Amino acid sequence: MSPLVKVDDLAKTFDVSAPWLNRVLERKPRQFVHAVDGVSFSIHKGKTLALVGESGCGKSTVARLLVGLYEPTRGAVFFDGQDTGILKSSAANLRSLRRRMQMIFQDPYASLNPRWKVLDIIAEPLREHGLFSDDAGMRAKVGELLRSVGLASADMEKFPHQFSGGQRQRISIARALATQPEFLVCDEPTSALDVSVQAQVLNIMKDLQRQQSLTYLFISHNLAVVRHVSDQVGVMYLGRLVELADKIELFARPRHPYTRMLLDAIPDIHMSGSSRTPVQGEVPNPLNPPAGCAFHPRCPHADARCSAERPAMIEVQRVRVACHAVEEGRI
Amino acid sequence: MSAPLLEVRHLRVEFPTRRGTLLALDDINFEIAPGEVLGVVGESGAGKSLTGAAIIGLLEPPGRIAGGEIRLAGQRIDNLPYEQMRAIRGRRIGAIFQDPLTSLNPLYTIGRQLTETILTHLPVSAEEARARAIRLLQETGIPAAKQRLEQYPHQFSGGMRQRVVIALALAAEPELIVADEPTTALDVSIQAQIISLLKRLCKEHGAAVMLVTHDMGVIAETCDRVAVMYAGRIGEIGPVHEVIHHPAHPYTAGLMGSIPAMDDTRERLLQIDGAMPRLNAIPAGCAFNPRCPKVMDRCRRERPELIGAGRTRAACWLHAQESFK
Numbered sequence: 001m002s003p004l005v006k007v008d009d010l011a012k013t014f015d016v017s018a019p020w021l022n023r024v025l026e027r028k029p030r031q032f033v034h035a036v037d038g039v040s041f042s043i044h045k046g047k048t049l050a051l052v053g054e055s056g057c058g059k060s061t062v063a064r065l066l067v068g069l070y071e072p073t074r075g076a077v078f079f080d081g082q083d084t085g086i087l088k089s090s091a092a093n094l095r096s097l098r099r100r101m102q103m104i105f106q107d108p109y110a111s112l113n114p115r116w117k118v119l120d121i122i123a124e125p126l127r128e129h130g131l132f133s134d135d136a137g138m139r140a141k142v143g144e145l146l147r148s149v150g151l152a153s154a155d156m157e158k159f160p161h162q163f164s165g166g167q168r169q170r171i172s173i174a175r176a177l178a179t180q181p182e183f184l185v186c187d188e189p190t191s192a193l194d195v196s197v198q199a200q201v202l203n204i205m206k207d208l209q210r211q212q213s214l215t216y217l218f219i220s221h222n223l224a225v226v227r228h229v230s231d232q233v234g235v236m237y238l239g240r241l242v243e244l245a246d247k248i249e250l251f252a253r254p255r256h257p258y259t260r261m262l263l264d265a266i267p268d269i270h271m272s273g274s275s276r277t278p279v280q281g282e283v284p285n286p287l288n289p290p291a292g293c294a295f296h297p298r299c300p301h302a303d304a305r306c307s308a309e310r311p312a313m314i315e316v317q318r319v320r321v322a323c324h325a326v327e328e329g330r331i
Numbered sequence: 332m333s334a335p336l337l338e339v340r341h342l343r344v345e346f347p348t349r350r351g352t353l354l355a356l357d358d359i360n361f362e363i364a365p366g367e368v369l370g371v372v373g374e375s376g377a378g379k380s381l382t383g384a385a386i387i388g389l390l391e392p393p394g395r396i397a398g399g400e401i402r403l404a405g406q407r408i409d410n411l412p413y414e415q416m417r418a419i420r421g422r423r424i425g426a427i428f429q430d431p432l433t434s435l436n437p438l439y440t441i442g443r444q445l446t447e448t449i450l451t452h453l454p455v456s457a458e459e460a461r462a463r464a465i466r467l468l469q470e471t472g473i474p475a476a477k478q479r480l481e482q483y484p485h486q487f488s489g490g491m492r493q494r495v496v497i498a499l500a501l502a503a504e505p506e507l508i509v510a511d512e513p514t515t516a517l518d519v520s521i522q523a524q525i526i527s528l529l530k531r532l533c534k535e536h537g538a539a540v541m542l543v544t545h546d547m548g549v550i551a552e553t554c555d556r557v558a559v560m561y562a563g564r565i566g567e568i569g570p571v572h573e574v575i576h577h578p579a580h581p582y583t584a585g586l587m588g589s590i591p592a593m594d595d596t597r598e599r600l601l602q603i604d605g606a607m608p609r610l611n612a613i614p615a616g617c618a619f620n621p622r623c624p625k626v627m628d629r630c631r632r633e634r635p636e637l638i639g640a641g642r643t644r645a646a647c648w649l650h651a652q653e654s655f656k
Contacts, residue, residue: 054518054519054520055518164606165375166606167606194374194375194545194607195374195545195547195586195589195590196374196585196586196589196602196603197374197606198589199588199589199590199591199600199601199602199603200602200604202591202600203599203600203602206598206599221518221519223519223593224548224590224591224592224593225591227591227593228591228595228597228600251593261520262519262520263593264523265519265520265522265523266519266523266548266593267522267523267526267546267548267549267551267552280524282488282490282491282520282521283518283520
């Protein structure tokens with residue numbers, strides 16, 4: 001079966017140069033951030049791929065590239081076998097593409113218009129795509145969507161401020177589901193929520209996935225959450241994918257030293273009293289990433305080759321990993 | 332057990348508003364022994380940060396302490412005049428806040444901020460203060476401490492800034508550190524570094540810690556005891572291991588079950604339906620009763636106090652019945 005979403009060598013570079021006048025007067029050079037640099041993966045229908053990494057690793061940029069909020073600098077995104085870059089040239093194709101993929105954002109306080117009723121918020125995508133012409137049908141559909149995320153139909157007459165954070169996030173999920181998309185991009189959907197509310201939202205997302213065989217790209221920095229929701233996990237570091245594997249495989253046998261470090265760094269509630277030796281150092285400045293493997297300054301297994309040559313993705317027992325030490329069998 | 336370092340008794344914090352007085356903290360009781368690490372955990376709005384703010388005397392007006400008392404080594408500190416409290420804050424109680432960028436002054440060098448704190452609280456000369464500042468920075472694992480003293484906060488990364496804040500909190504050798512979400516703004520790899528640093532330094536300096544956080548994983552790794560807060564009250568308090576593995580309060584049990592753990596294989600997480608009540612709509616009886624799976628008649632009428640339940644203490648009528656039988 002061919003994957004629903006396929007990403008091939010995706011890259012995005014942002015120009016963060018000083019203004020023209022400063023460049024001329026102060027002789028400052030042009031500067032670029034390689035936010036995403038050669039990322040490839042694919043997601044099958046009904047599955048969840050999670051991208052994890054620390055802030056600034058480019059995971060949110062990947063999300064935005066996928067739904068078309070950014071134009072890729074290089075590479076392509078294939079949706080249902082078609083190159084979205086080519087589809088975008090025709091407005092009608094773009095419209096139907098947008099109907100099939102939707103996004104859920106991190107902060108439910110910022111992603112809902114405070115002056116709109118819930119009815120208008122959820123009906124907006126329906127109106128935009130011309131899916132309903134009569135008012136009664138629209139209201140019935142909105143009511144149904146609200147019930148599917150565990151809210152009441154009567155809630156459509158309320159405004160966002162009348163809901164708690166978890167309820168607002170459910171409204172954003174209802175809005176994302178309005179056009180019956182096949183693919184949902186979720187950018188840290190539970191990071192702004194408390195744990196008990198996070199559990200509600202994660203349960204709803206899993207239920208909906210089972211009922212409607214939705215496909216998710218799930219962005220998160222919380223490995224325990226990722227382990228709970230995903231089928232496949234991609235670990236990103238400074239704009240590159242360093243490891244991509246099946247969830248069970250990745251958590252049982254992490255290959256890349258960075259993945260090992262991340263797994264070692266999460267405090268777990270069942271390890272009370274245990275002390276770990278945290279990995280030293282911090283994420284380098286993305287403006288000036290280290291040469292070779294970007295992780296080499298913090299890596300306990302780094303050698304001369306790691307600081308000179310950028311490791312390519314290799315496949316070891318169905319796990320894709322970019323690491324010289326793994327390739328050479330040193331770890 | 333030795334005499335407690337910090338005693339909080341029947342603490343009550345109110346916020347007068349135009350639509351009546353909101354009771355933000357209600358009858359909070361706990362103590363911290365010298366050198367002990369007490370975790371305070373709860374969801375947003377449970378009152379955990381307010382408890383910390385009340386202890387260091389930094390409640391934002393119009394919030395005020397409306398009852399109860401706070402004692403530091405036997406001395407009452409909740410009713411001290413501003414100037415006297417200022418002498419205690421920093422000297423005997425250090426504070427670490429969530430965002431290291433806002434707790435440092437961007438216009439002063441790190442060195443100036445550290446030596447100023449040391450000179451304010453300790454009878455030392457300027458050179459001694461500087462030497463001490465360098466030593467503190469070295470202890471917190473900041474490389475090239477001497478050069479870093481001359482730098483400004485913006486020249487430090489987030490993790491490094493939080494190290495400076497920890498150095499500042501420890502500068503006057505306080506007996507107690509109130510740390511309010513010290514690692515929430517940091518990435519996981521940095522968080523692990525900061526937590527182990529905080530744990531080690533407080534042990535070396537013999538400081539007790541009140542660690543306020545919403546992250547149960549951090550609590551599990553760091554604390555000796557933990558207090559679980561819900562709607563302005565303590566729902567359960569006891570040794571960390573007991574509270575996590577044998578929670579006595581249904582809210583604690585629900586909270587633990589809702590956290591995805593690294594070794595669990597559940598298809599669905601345990602969920603507590605509903606949300607924490609707002610301060611102006613706290614239900615009668617036990618505040619948790621509308622969401623509680625084990626609710627009884629009595630829970631809707633009478634408010635439970637902290638009752639001994641196994642090796643922890645929980646504010647729940649389930650345990651009153653047990654001891655009654």
